[in-house]
Amino acid sequence: MTTTDRIHPTGRPGTAMPAFEGAPQVLKLLRKLVTRPLLGEVPVDQRGRRGIPMLCLSRGEEQAELLTALADQLKNATPRRVPHARHSFTAEADDSADQTELILVALRDLAVQLSTGANTKYGRMRFSRFHLVDWLLRQEFSEADDVDLRARLSLRSRRRDRLSRDGEPAAEAFDSRWAVLLRAVGAIRFAVRLRGRIPGVGNEYRWLLRQPYLAPQDPGTFIGFAERLTRNLNVYEDQGQLQRLIVNAFLEDVRAAHRPFPRFLRAFRRTTYTVLLLDRITPANGGNRLLRLINDVRNDIGAFDPLVVVSGSTVIPPDPAELGAADDEGQTRALETRPAVEAEDAYEHWLTLFAHYSRTRHHTAWYLPLEIPPPPAEPQRHRRQLDGIRRFAFRSPPWWARRRYTRTVAVLLAAAVAAGTGQLTIGSVQTYQACGILPWDRDAATIALRDDGECVGVSGDSHVFLDGGSPAISAIERQILTTNRDVEAAHRQEENANRPYATIVYLVAMDTGETTELNSTHEGLMGIAAAQRRLLDGGPESPLIRVHVANAGSRMQHGEWVAQQVGRLADEDDTLVGVVGLDQSREATRRTIRALSNEGLPMVAATLSAAQMPAASPLYRQVSPDNAREAEVAAAFASNVLAAADAGPAEITREIRILSPADENDLYATDLTSKVGDAFAAQGFHVEGAAVGDDAGSNRFRYLPREDSDTAPPDALRANELGRQSCDYPGLIFFAGRPDEFNSFLSGVSGRCQDDPPTILGGDDISRFAADREDRGRWPTVPFHYLSFAVGSPSCNSPSNLYTTMRELFEDVCNATIDPSLDGHAALAYDAFDVFATAITNLQRNNLQIPVRPGMVQHELSRIHGEGSLSGETGRINFGGSVDQQVPEDKVVAVLVSQGSGVPELQGLCGAHQNRDPEGWCETP
Structure with a gap:
């Protein structure tokens, strides 16, 4: 009997655990990592981000059977x-081997093993996402097929959908008439699965278009994206992104198998995590690359993976070549092999470093390397230690999750479903699929799925519009819900009986799709959350304010x-006194202001600046300056700084070309174009293109907006082409458009x-x-100036009330690599909320009997x-000058310059600011 053919402690022959110093500790650690708690996840309590490390075992060839054991x-x-x-992994692969194919081969093998009967005692693992991606990558078309590739791919996808589930198509067994009917039914069934609107049906198709790799929004349909993944075209895709897509599909299938809902009984039967054993990995055979991809995908996605990965190799991964020559010295090697x-002890040390390294997306955040020593000369002592560890033992599933009880539970659930069917309609099912809300939820009456697929409405108690994003982003909105509950609890306390109590709606334009990147919408929510929390923690005169978050659609x-x-909520709740926020100076925004005015609700906007907004309602106010003031500051800066005689190499001629979108519904752009033309003309600039006064609408330097516009002229150019045409212009190029088109212009x-x-x-x-480091760093050789209504902070370390509170509430976001609140949206939202809070405080300061109502x-x-x-x-917010003034006087407008990915630098500031004096070139408004 060989050393690898010993009798296993169970009495069955098997591969015995090699005896070496530390073998019991390795087994104990593996058992700890594999054990799944009854409630929650992760083997031990972890603060912040949770995860299970990849156990990398470095052993000599004499310990080659370690992973088998x-x-x-x-x-x-x-x-x-x-x-x-x-x-x-095969040891024969060399550096020229196709890493993508090697990874696919490995994951296919692992998926087959995990879905076979031996591993399905807890419930079958279905790798629907991975198999779909794998199938698409293997589709190849001849040159003759390429003419109609998309149609042929759609046909193959429908056939695969039938074959992968029901065996051979039933249509083959019938005559032609019935075959045509069955094929039609199959096509309809495939279309339903492809839309992914019914819970549990076609999840893999919906997931493929929402995962973050290879930009599936281009072109945004399954067949269109699938076409890019076929063997004919995937060679033109970024292979690193393609490999991450493959690994993410595999990991998402494992997550789905452990997810408590909807298969919660099966999930609770899983008392252990799934284990992957990757043996004989090297830099060339795909093993090292697979570990690196798992590390990177976990960093990117942020979701918990119920998966224990154990690798075996003669060299600890990752090798320096795998990390990449571009990494700096601190990133290249942060691993300590124990x-x-x-x-x-090594695991405990890994836990102390993990939160920081994963948050910063470190290349080795998930690696836990251990050195396996060679076999000892006298293994008896180590063998006796191993004998004390007879076999892995884990807890049994809870009694209510065992099969004998699940049948009873299934019957009860079926009865409950039958009772609730009367409340469900096709529309409510689609609303649940898109919005995650059911008819009996508390916010169901004020949230709806519109025809364009947008989930909009008002969340009064529980709904999170951004729940499809990363955990850090959804946590921002959840913080407001948490503070709402704290506000209500404080209002019920006797010592707060004299504190004013009110409700405010924060209404903005949200993109509720899956995202991991912070944007201005999220920053505004952070500002609102900080203002609300500071009031709650304030003194006896600070009002207690609840916040309802409302989404009016992405535009x-x-x-x-x-x-x-x-308005319906205001009728039911007399504490609702107004609306803050609003977003995007568009025609739709003006109509929204009028509708809120009809409900009798005052409004304080955070970022709007078009002249049409105040004109829409006497109940409207804003904390930002208007476009006329912005244009005056821009003209003064250009005249006194950029076109000054001592401007040096950057001196410009006194002429200006204004670029704006060809969209009459974009009131911000049309109004800013007009105001900039007037202000620069007053400063003696020649305004090219007749973008002055009544002729502003005829500006010939208008570009096609990103979204289709009914008012766009047929001869309008793309922003990219206008950027090329601007190269030889000796004057100033003023861009009066939106960030997406500005990126194309640059x-x-x-x-x-x-x-x-x-x-x-x-x-x-x-x-x-400019607030997004990745965006502004994309064109490092093209510097640009820009105007801002707030001088934001490049981090949450600023000593102001806003940033101090933001750091307390959102530490993970503040420590991220992006620049929170650099664009000032958090500060503007904070101030808009504070204006309402000041009004409520002043209202009851001298007379507690005055009710807090919208009119007051x-x-x-x-x-x-x-x-x-x-x-x-x-800056200072002063609605002086006249009784009906709606725009603050002498409001701050700053000028900054951005050069590459570095933090933009302040070039000047005009307006009343408590910490900064205005520049000498600022004109008195």
């Missing part, structure tokens, strides 16, 4: 086998309908004249572009001027 331990665990799969005898297109829902400039770009000044909306609050808003003006995060 570990697989035997998992197979013979009690009370049942631990689901696991082992793949041994001996096997210190396995448990405010559903604002009127949402305003009606806000690409055109960079493509033609990156060595000598024109002088560029962007409107305040470009601050959203509107009256107090008009009194925020003079000595009663507010010193806000974005």
Whole structure:
């Protein structure tokens, strides 16, 4: 009997655990990692991000059977086998081997093993996402097929959908008439699965279009994206992104198998995590690359993976070549290889570093390397230690999750479903699929799925619009819900009986799709959450304010309908006194303001600046300056700084070309174009293109907006082409558009004249572009100036009230690599909320009997001027000058310059600010 053919402790022959110093510690650590708690996840309590490390075992060839022995331990665990799969990589691969194909081969093998009967005691694992991606990657078409590739791919996809589930198509067994009917039914069934609107049906298709790799939004349909994945075309895709897509599909299938809902009984039967054993990995055979991809995907996605990965190799991964030559020295090697005898201590040390390394997306955040020593000369002592560990033993599933009870539960659930069927309609099912809300939920009456697929409405108690994003982003909205509950609890306490109590709606335009990147919408929510929390923790005069978050659609297109829902809530709740936020100066926003005015609710906007907004309602106010003031500051800066005689090499001629979108519904752009033309003409600039006064609409330097516009002229160019045409312009290029088109404009400039770009000044909306480090660093050779209504902080370390509170509430976001609140949206939202809070405080300061109602609050808003003006995060807010003034006087407008990925630098500031004096070149408004 050989050393690898010993009798296993169970009495069955198997591969015995090799005896070496530290073997018991390795087994104890593996058992700890594999054990799944009854409630929650992760083997031990972890603060912040949760995860299970990848156990990397470095052993010599004399310990080559180590992973085979570990697989035997998992197979013979009690009370049942631990689901696991082992793949041994070939040692014959060289550096020229196709890494993508090697990874696919390994994951196919692992998926087959995990879905076979031996591993399905807990419930079958279905790798629907991975098999779909794998199938698409293997589709190949001849040149003759390429002419109609998309149609042929659609046909193959329908056939695969039938074959993969029901065996051979039933249509083959019938005559032609019935075959045609069955094929039609099959096509309809495939179309339903493809839409992914019914819970549990076609999840893999829906997931493929929402996962973050290879930009599936281009072109945004399954067949269109699938076409890019076929063997004919995937060679043109970024292979690193393609490999991450493959690995993410595999990991998502494992997550789905452990997810408590909807298969919660099966999930609770899983008392252990799934284990992958990757043996004989090297830099060339795909093993090292697979580990690196798992590390990177976990960093990117942020979801918990119920998966224990154990690798075996002669060299600890990752090798320096795998990390990449571009990594700096600190990133290249942050791993400390510990001996096997210190396995448990090494895990504790990994836990202390993990939160930081995963948050910063470190290349080795998930690696836990251990050195396996060679076999000892006298293994008897180590063998006796191993004999004390007979076999892995795990807890049994809870009694209510066992099969004998699940049948009873299934009957009860079926009865409950039958009772609730009367409340469900096709529309409510689609609403649940898109919005995650059911008819009996508390917010169901004020939230709806619109025809364009947008989930809009008002969340009064529990709904999270951004629940489809990363955990850090959804946590922002959840913080507001948490503070709402704290506010209600404080209101019930006797010591707070005299504190004013009110409800405010924060209405913005949200993109509720899956996202992992912070944007201005999320920053505004952070500002609102910080303002609400500071009031709650304030003194006895600080009002207690609940916040309802409302979404009017990604372009405010559903604002009127949402305003009606806000009105319904105001009728039912007399503490609801107004609306803050609003978003995007568009025609839809103006209609929303009018609808809210019809409901009798005062409004304080955070970022709007078009002249049409105040004109829409006397109940409207804003904390930002208007476009006329922005244009005056821009003209003064250009005249006194950019076109000054001592401007040096950057001096421009006194002429200006204004670029704006050809969209009459974009009131911000049309109004800013007009105001900029007038202001620069007053400063003696020649305005090219007749973008002045009544002729502003005829500006010939208008570009096609990203979204289709009914008012766009047929001869309008793309922003990219206007960027190329701007290269030789000796004057100032003023960009009066949106961030997406500005990115396209800069690409055109960079493509033609990156060595000598024109002088560029962007409107305040470009601050959203400049706040994103990745966006502004994309064109490092094309610097640009831009205007901003707030001088944001590049981090949450600023000592102001806003940023101090933001750091307390959102530490993970503040420590992220992006720049929170650099564009000032958090500060503007904070100030808009504070204006309402000040009005409510003043209302009851001298007379506690005055009720906090919309009309009384509107009256107090008009009194925020003079000595009663507010010193806000974005400067002084003073509605002086006249009784009906809606725009603050002498409001701050800053000019910054962005050069590459570095933090933009302040070039000047005009307006009343508590911490900064205005520049000498600022004109008195």
